[in-house]
Amino acid sequence: MTLNQLTAHEAVNLIKKKRITAYEIMQDIFNQIDKVDNLIKAFLVINREEALKQAKEIDKKVKNGEKLPPLAGVAVAIKDIITTKGLETTCGSKILKGFIPPYNATVINRLREAGAIIIGKTNMDEFAMGSSTENSAFGPTYNPWDLERVPGGSSGGSSAAVAADETFVALGTDTGGSIRQPASLCGMVGLKPTYGRVSRYGLVAYASSLDQIGPIAKDVTDCALVMKVISGHDNMDSTSVNLEVPDYLKSCQEGIKDLKVGVPKEYFIEGIDPEVKGALDKALKTFEKLGAKIEEASLPHTEYSLPTYYLIATAEASSNLARYDGVQYGYRAEEYENLSSMYQKTRSEGFGREVKRRIMLGTYALSSGYYDAYYLKAQKVRTLIKEDFDKVFRKYDILITPTSPTPAFKLNEKVSDPLTMYLSDIYTIPINLAGIPAISLNCGYSKSNLPIGLQIIGKHFSEETILRAAFNFEQNNGVEKKKPSIKPAKHKEAKK
Amino acid sequence: MKKEVVIGLEIHIQLMTKAKMFCHCSTDYIGKEPNTNTCPVCLGLPGSLPVLNKKALEFAIRTAVALNCEINQVSKFHRKNYFYPDLPKAYQISQYDIPLGINGYMEILFPESKEKHRIGITRVHTEEDAGKLVHEGDIASSSYSLVDYNRCGIPLAEIVTEPDFRSPEEARIFLVKLRSIVQHLGVCDGNMEEGSMRCDANVSLRDAKSSTLGTKAEIKNMNSFKAVKKALQFEVDRQKKLLAEGIEIIQETRHWDESKSVTISMRSKEEAHDYRYFPEPDLLPLKVDLKMVDKIRRNLPELPEARRERFIKNYQIPEYDAEILTSSKALGDFYEKAASLYSNSKVLSNWIMGELIRYLNENKVEIEDSPISPEKLVGMLKLIDEGIVSGKMAKGIFEKMFKTGKDASKIVKESGITQITDKNALFEVMDRVIKENPRSVEDFNEGKEKALHYLVGQVMRYTKGRAKPDFVFDTIKQRIRK
Numbered sequence: 009m010t011l012n013q014l015t016a017h018e019a020v021n022l023i024k025k026k027r028i029t030a031y032e033i034m035q036d037i038f039n040q041i042d043k044v045d046n047l048i049k050a051f052l053v054i055n056r057e058e059a060l061k062q063a064k065e066i067d068k069k070v071k072n073g074e075k076l077p078p079l080a081g082v083a084v085a086i087k088d089i090i091t092t093k094g095l096e097t098t099c100g101s102k103i104l105k106g107f108i109p110p111y112n113a114t115v116i117n118r119l120r121e122a123g124a125i126i127i128g129k130t131n132m133d134e135f136a137m138g139s140s141t142e143n144s145a146f147g148p149t150y151n152p153w154d155l156e157r158v159p160g161g162s163s164g165g166s167s168a169a170v171a172a173d174e175t176f177v178a179l180g181t182d183t184g185g186s187i188r189q190p191a192s193l194c195g196m197v198g199l200k201p202t203y204g205r206v207s208r209y210g211l212v213a214y215a216s217s218l219d220q221i222g223p224i225a226k227d228v229t230d231c232a233l234v235m236k237v238i239s240g241h242d243n244m245d246s247t248s249v250n251l252e253v254p255d256y257l258k259s260c261q262e263g264i265k266d267l268k269v270g271v272p273k274e275y276f277i278e279g280i281d282p283e284v285k286g287a288l289d290k291a292l293k294t295f296e297k298l299g300a301k302i303e304e305a306s307l308p309h310t311e312y313s314l315p316t317y318y319l320i321a322t323a324e325a326s327s328n329l330a331r332y333d334g335v336q337y338g339y340r341a342e343e344y345e346n347l348s349s350m351y352q353k354t355r356s357e358g359f360g361r362e363v364k365r366r367i368m369l370g371t372y373a374l375s376s377g378y379y380d381a382y383y384l385k386a387q388k389v390r391t392l393i394k395e396d397f398d399k400v401f402r403k404y405d406i407l408i409t410p411t412s413p414t415p416a417f418k419l420n421e422k423v424s425d426p427l428t429m430y431l432s433d434i435y436t437i438p439i440n441l442a443g444i445p446a447i448s449l450n451c452g453y454s455k456s457n458l459p460i461g462l463q464i465i466g467k468h469f470s471e472e473t474i475l476r477a478a479f480n481f482e483q484n485n486g487v488e489k490k491k492p493s494i495k496p497a498k499h500k501e502a503k504k
Numbered sequence: 505m506k507k508e509v510v511i512g513l514e515i516h517i518q519l520m521t522k523a524k525m526f527c528h529c530s531t532d533y534i535g536k537e538p539n540t541n542t543c544p545v546c547l548g549l550p551g552s553l554p555v556l557n558k559k560a561l562e563f564a565i566r567t568a569v570a571l572n573c574e575i576n577q578v579s580k581f582h583r584k585n586y587f588y589p590d591l592p593k594a595y596q597i598s599q600y601d602i603p604l605g606i607n608g609y610m611e612i613l614f615p616e617s618k619e620k621h622r623i624g625i626t627r628v629h630t631e632e633d634a635g636k637l638v639h640e641g642d643i644a645s646s647s648y649s650l651v652d653y654n655r656c657g658i659p660l661a662e663i664v665t666e667p668d669f670r671s672p673e674e675a676r677i678f679l680v681k682l683r684s685i686v687q688h689l690g691v692c693d694g695n696m697e698e699g700s701m702r703c704d705a706n707v708s709l710r711d712a713k714s715s716t717l718g719t720k721a722e723i724k725n726m727n728s729f730k731a732v733k734k735a736l737q738f739e740v741d742r743q744k745k746l747l748a749e750g751i752e753i754i755q756e757t758r759h760w761d762e763s764k765s766v767t768i769s770m771r772s773k774e775e776a777h778d779y780r781y782f783p784e785p786d787l788l789p790l791k792v793d794l795k796m797v798d799k800i801r802r803n804l805p806e807l808p809e810a811r812r813e814r815f816i817k818n819y820q821i822p823e824y825d826a827e828i829l830t831s832s833k834a835l836g837d838f839y840e841k842a843a844s845l846y847s848n849s850k851v852l853s854n855w856i857m858g859e860l861i862r863y864l865n866e867n868k869v870e871i872e873d874s875p876i877s878p879e880k881l882v883g884m885l886k887l888i889d890e891g892i893v894s895g896k897m898a899k900g901i902f903e904k905m906f907k908t909g910k911d912a913s914k915i916v917k918e919s920g921i922t923q924i925t926d927k928n929a930l931f932e933v934m935d936r937v938i939k940e941n942p943r944s945v946e947d948f949n950e951g952k953e954k955a956l957h958y959l960v961g962q963v964m965r966y967t968k969g970r971a972k973p974d975f976v977f978d979t980i981k982q983r984i985r986k
Contacts, residue, residue, distance in 0.1 A: 091551040111544050113551060212550040216785035245553050246787050324785055327585050330594030331548050351587055374780035383782060
């Protein structure tokens with residue numbers, strides 16, 4: 009076994025006990041990246057030199073007997089939509105190619121202070137718009153479980169990197185499921201925090217009222233460990249909430265006896281893969297065995313989630329992405345006649361199809377004469393969806409649903425049909441609209457050995473509860489912990 | 505049919521907070537090297553987020569309260585979306601459906617008719633300023649634009665009036681008063697030339713008895729009070745002429761070209777932007793604490809109107825003088841300082857409103873930078889009172905003081921231009937003049953008072969104005985009277 013296969017908490021303990029060094033860890037991490045990333049394509053930028061330097065600093069601290077921070081020597085991969093000072097940040101887009109931010113996102117500063125080592129930036133759907141990482145301007149990422157399949161998205165690079173043991177943990181961002189769905193499709197643990205729990209400063213905005221940063225990890229303990237570090241109020245983000253951050257690790261240790269679990273009937277719709285349904289039913293039995301009380305619940309406005317999301321998210325995106333105009337930074341068209349043609353050509357050439365589709369949709373939704381019918385209506389429906397959750401949470405502590413209707417699908421399977429692609433986020437989108445936290449973790453494998461995820465949804469700021477439920481399930485579900493065996497696809501060569 | 509002029513104004517004032525509206529950058533941007541007064545937030549770099557500067561909110565509330573507005577307890581920030589290189593996020597954080605203040609008013613006084621008009625204030629809201637485009641030569645001839653983001657994110661208050669002005673002069677009077685108010689509030693220095701106060705106007709005409717508004721043109725780029733009056737007058741005349749010829753007015757935005765003294769069409773309604781306003785998701789709804797508003801209201805400084813009344817009462821000067829002297833905070837301060845050192849407050853106001861303002865205007869110097877301080881002005885007035893210089897001589901001394909910044913007494917000493925106090929020397933000159941002008945002496949004795957003035961004038965000529973006129977007048981009269 010190589011050190012990159014450890015979990016973050018195992019690695020930190022071994023460093024503390026001086027059994028291994030951070031430098032050795034980094035060597036194994038970069039060895040693995042060198043070995044498999046030409047197949048996975050999880051990374052856009054590798055931060056090798058800086059990472060090795062930082063590892064040496066950690067080892068020096070160990071040697072000097074200094075107190076070690078909670079993530080000392082932990083390799084973290086960062087979704088390329090989070091700004092890293094001095095390290096190119098492209099959001100998977102041609103329009104930001106070459107953009108080197110002069111500042112760190114708040115989460116990056118917090119990770120660094122906690123001793124974590126940023127090993128690189130991961131691939132993603134352009135500006136986080138997509139569910140398969142096929143919308144990256146720099147080519148797709150491949151699912152370590154089956155290289156012919158997508159890792160999910162938009163944080164596909166982050167989840168694939170964790171699954172392929174190229175990093176211990178990764179940060180993703182989740183606007184409509186972009187942490188949970190790829191975590192599910194790659195068999196990892198991914199948590200979307202309550203809106204306002206984690207600072208968005210330095211998260212390049214897609215849809216500001218929905219975006220949150222969260223961890224993708226190999227297990228619930230690592231997820232809790234990272235959450236503790238990145239959570240909390242930030243005076244650079246007006247929407248971050250000033251609430252104390254609990255000790256998530258500690259609360260994981262408590263049981264879930266008498267936990268009231270609702271299972272929303274609206275989530276078991278046509279199109280759900282029978283294997284996903286089967287895995288979920290089995291998981292619910294585990295929860296029951298652990299003492300949880302399970303009941304059917306109802307979220308009556310679920311069916312409006314997708315259209316609501318695609319109005320609000322695109323409206324905000326149309327405004328957030330307007331700044332990529334070729335004036336200050338990033339890509340600028342080479343030939344243009346005047347200001348307006350510079351704008352048009354830069355944006356036509358710089359953005360990919362899906363981004364342009366959403367910008368146009370959002371521009372339309374905000375246009376004078378259409379605003380009330382689309383954007384305003386969507387905001388009202390959003391309130392109804394929130395109220396659905398408020399109501400069920402008066403009765404239940406958590407909700408359990410599948411994370412994705414299907415396991416990982418094949419590359420190119422849904423690219424040409426955006427609506428089908430959008431459906432893969434049907435279970436995750438309502439959670440963003442409501443602003444509540446949810447975690448996805450593995451609950452089994454399909455016959456073709458693809459991971460299946462379940463989603464645990466909690467009340468506002470109840471990350472403690474969903475982590476505890478997830479931890480208890482993880483420890484007792486009886487599902488064999490597997491690692492993907494990364495094998496080149498049969499016709500992979502032909503594709504190249 | 506007789507046409508009535510209808511004008512409404514939109515004024516932007518830069519709020520003089522220390523930091524910008526949504527970041528920690530300084531608001532002191534004028535004269536700084538381009539793009540040095542910036543940070544990721546005001547540059548709109550990807551991932552940056554705005555955080556409201558509470559002081560900017562307080563200044564905007566102060567402005568709204570002084571303009572008698574109701575304050576909305578909860579208001580919202582909106583994004584105003586449009587593409588322009590000086591706007592790095594491609595949207596401006598502004599307010600839209602729920603502004604900070606609404607339904608206010610301001611009273612303006614017409615100096616000639618002494619009539620008071622109440623001008624409605626539709627709304628006062630707060631928003632961020634944009635950067636500036638810089639061109640080599642001018643915008644038309646330059647083949648490229650440079651962008652300076654130093655001004656980006658300076659807090660602004662936008663003040664929108666009802667279409668209550670019936671002439672360009674009314675609009676000008678309002679602006680002068682508004683400037684004085686914001687200066688007295690300490691929220692803005694009101695410098696139209698430097699752009700810390702900017703004004704756009706909507707101009708239309710309608711039949712005198714009609715209550716419906718005519719089609720309006722929006723006039724931009726008026727960079728001084730004079731320009732406002734000139735541009736609005738031009739626009740009124742332009743529209744009158746078109747309507748007289750039976751041509752319809754087009755709704756459009758027009759640019760005031762100061763050098764050519766004309767308004768030029770920029771864009772028509774069809775080309776107007778759809779700003780796609782929507783609530784700014786990066787900021788929470790703006791909750792205004794009523795206690796804070798009360799506190800601001802209670803602590804408002806003395807405003808120009810109250811100051812004017814106090815000037816009339818305390819200094820016994822005419823209303824017109826008081827109006828002029830309170831038309832800017834610094835001018836009022838100048839007067840008060842001088843009045844604390846000198847008791848003849850009317851003489852003081854005459855000198856300030858006459859010589860001082862004329863020299864300041866001619867030399868484009870602000871009162872704050874006046875080379876003649878209140879102390880120096882009073883020093884000069886005391887020389888007149890002591891009979892050391894005449895009023896006429898004082899005007900020359902004043903000019904020298906303005907040019908050199910020296911004290912009056914020093915100028916007098918250096919040039920020797922004191923009045924002649926040696927009576928014998930004066931008697932000599934007077935006797936000579938009487939001898940040289942027997943005809944005038946005769947005329948005087950025949951009842952022609954004017955002849956005496958001529959003789960006094962001759963004495964003044966010989967003494968180069970250094971004789972004390974009253975004394976010469978009385979003495980000659982005595983000597984030639986039969």
